[in-house]
Amino acid sequence: MRVTLSDEARQHIALFEDVTGASAVDCVVDETHDQVLFVVAAGEMGQAIGPDGRRVNRLEDRIGEDVELVEDAPTPEGFVANALAPAAVYNVTLSENDDLVAYAEVDHADHGAAIGVNGRNIEAAKRLANRHFDVDDIQLT
Known part of the structure; x- marks a missing residue:
């Protein structure tokens, strides 16, 4: 992109x-x-x-x-994991139905860090992942 x-x-x-x-x-x-x-x-x-x-x-x-x-990362999975740092991200999988969604497996203790105050971190990760890899959404699991 x-x-x-x-x-x-x-x-x-x-x-x-x-x-x-x-x-x-x-x-x-x-x-x-x-x-x-x-x-x-x-x-x-x-x-x-x-x-x-x-x-x-x-x-x-x-x-x-x-x-x-x-x-930066060469793959959308790597990019999403980097964008959610410093949260511990164990795995990122992509699912494409109508939209391209990244499912990020984040350590339970790090969900707050991945989301950030008022959703600041997750929104930034979504925005950048969309700009670089056309990822429509990021869901934490």
């Missing part, structure tokens, strides 16, 4: 790469939840976060919004 970036998202990606030294493959400004979502190139999450979270904290200070990072 082809991802379209707004001018604001492109500017945020340039700043992200300048501050962190990591590559971002997508950026979504989520005004509903006052956050900016970055999809970080696979294998570059540690670089993006930095020691003790210093790089991502510096980025948040520069942007003036909460920043959430999701590591």
